[in-house]
Amino acid sequence: MxxxxxxxxxxxxxxxxxxxxxxxxxxxxxxxxxxxxxxxxxxxxxxxxxxxxxxxxxxxxxxxxxxxxxxxxxxxxxxxxxxxxxxxxxxxxxxxxxxxxxxxxxxxxxxxxxxxxxxxxxxxxxxxxxxxxxxxxxxxxxxxxxxxxxxxxxxxxxxxxxxxxxxxxxxxxxxxxxxxxxxxxxxxxxPVVDALRSMLKGLEPSERIAGLIESTKGKRRLLVTTHRRESFGPAMEANMKVLRDFVARNSDVSLIFPVHPNPNVKALARELLAKRDRIHLLEPLDYSDFLAVMRSAWLIVSDSGGVQEEAPSLGKPLLVLRENTERPEAIHAGVAKLVGSDPNVLKRLLDENHSVDTWIRSVKEVANPFGxxxxxxxxxxxxxxxxxxxxxxxxxx
The missing domain is CATH 3.40.50.2000 (Glycogen Phosphorylase B;)
Structure with missing residues (x-):
């Protein structure tokens, strides 16, 4: 009962x-x-x-x-x-x-x-x-x-x-x-766009996040979030390994990962990403801190629906860790790219955009299609x- x-x-x-x-x-x-x-x-x-x-x-x-x-x-x-x-x-x-x-x-x-x-x-x-x-x-x-x-x-x-x-x-x-x-x-x-615009007025991150942003100044900040059920298991493990290796290969990149408390995510993140140079595993952030990190990001990698809606308002490029999306407007607007489940695609897109930043710069001029x-x-x-x-x-x- x-x-x-x-x-x-x-x-x-x-x-x-x-x-x-x-x-x-x-x-x-x-x-x-x-x-x-x-x-x-x-x-x-x-x-x-x-x-x-x-x-x-x-x-x-x-x-x-x-x-x-x-x-x-x-x-x-x-x-x-x-x-x-x-x-x-x-x-x-x-x-x-x-x-x-x-x-x-x-x-x-x-x-x-x-x-x-x-x-x-x-x-x-x-x-x-x-x-x-x-x-x-x-x-x-x-x-x-x-x-x-x-x-x-x-x-x-x-x-x-x-x-x-x-x-x-x-x-x-x-x-x-x-x-x-x-x-x-x-x-x-x-209304996520309403909330975001309201929060950006006078946005003040916590001392901890302000310190993190300051300590990674001069680096390309790679923001990562993942939490969806369909990402659990081998796909998530493969993606985390790609991200880990990408950071290891590129000394100008710092990875920031607010880790979802779901055990499927948390255990894997600790196993593969903890105690590595330029990888910062964080507890879940409040909204103002998350927006501050998003605003400072060079590139975002995420399976989140909300991030697909928020990234355009911040002029941030997004790699979507999913096979499909219910928000194709972000793809059509040129803000986001679908990665799918092949970790080699994620590796290729990370390497390409690290070498040539044409797409990353172009996203700054895109209007938010969601509101x-x-x-x-x-x-x-x-x-x-x-x-x-x-x-x-x-x-x-």
Whole structure:
């Protein structure tokens, strides 16, 4: 039986009864917080009753992000347990969200992206007859198993969503091809660009990261992140060996690797990369520190979806450690290149760009295809309009 224990109230929350619509915003991971923070602030700016819920799917990783992005959590579902499967997470989120939905009676549940928390929260709301808004709707890789389980999560979320907030026209076309009606799709851009631009104003890294950037001055900083399930095992091992050997061959390169706490990543990084010259293994960074490192990077190597969206705003070239991507806009814009699973391709691309920096210099002039920093106001305007329309119909009845 799933754990359906109590939901923790994180701060003094007053349940208001007035004319304003109530929006419940659910997240559980770092990328969700980054992308929903601008929307949460905009909702409160527009005087919505805004209830912020964390599933704590990535409990220890999200704490510094909440502080950095000035987001206060009203309720914590507390679903995180060591060694749990996606099914464990989903069942617990659904059970605990169900109780919270009954108690709070929101007009809309807003979710983001493709995590297990996102899928479970959307299903819980749908089963209670509550409308769902999906931020970053319409991303598709074309392969149901890659990335896993994210690709299928977002496809399933689309089936129960009332308002699809697509970042790009391509995302909109993906939804239309699946039979979503055009009046339910809104191209808004991705609020990650809002968050990034806001953070870059007066960005001040921690003393530790400022010191690292200073100590690697004059080096080509190679930023690496990897965490996806499909990267685990032989592919990740081969890529880490390529990166290790590339640094060893080139004395002007320093590698910076914020290591994800997943044991599949952490153990391998320690085994292959620890205690080597010019390789810096770091604990997970908060958002301001991560942006500071990104901004200082010569080249980024990553399997992250969020990094594909952030790199263009910083003018940084990106090698994507994946076979395919649901964000082809970055490839088409010339900011990113797909590496695939062959470590020889990664080696070739690293060597080529170390020898000739034409591509790296050209990326600095590319506009971000994922947004202009005004996505959150667009999303909230749609919510404002749609919930107001419903209110008028209810009052007329």
């Amino acid at each position: 799933p754990d359906t224990g109590t939901v923790t109230a994180k701060r003094t929350y007053r349940k208001e009864v007035d004319w304003r619509s109530k929006v419940m915003v659910l997240f559980g991971t770092r990328p969700e917080i980054v992308k929903l923070a601008p929307v949460i602030h905009e909702l409160r700016k527009r005087f919505f009753q805004t209830v912020v819920v964390s599933s704590s799917q990535h409990k220890h990783l999200i704490r510094p992000f909440l502080e950095t992005l000035d987001v206060e959590v009203d309720f914590d579902l507390g679903v995180m347990k060591r060694g749990q499967s996606p099914n464990d997470v989903a069942s617990r989120v659904i059970a605990k969200m169900d109780k919270l939905l009954v108690a709070e009676e929101p007009d809309l549940v807003l979710v983001q992206g493709d995590t297990t928390t996102t899928l479970a929260g959307a299903v819980a709301a749908f089963n209670r007859g509550i409308r769902v808004g999906h931020v970053e709707a319409g991303l598709r890789s074309g392969n149901p198993l890659s990335p896993f389980p994210e690709e299928m999560n977002r496809r399933l979320v689309s089936q129960v969503t009332s308002f699809h907030f697509a970042a790009t026209e391509k995302n909109r076309r993906n939804l239309l091809s699946e039979g979503v009606s055009t009046e339910k799709i809104f191209v808004t851009g991705n 202009d920093g005004k996505s959150a106001p667009r999303i909230v305007r749609v919510i404002e309009e749609k919930l107001a329309m419903r209110s008028k119909r209810v009052n007329a009845a």
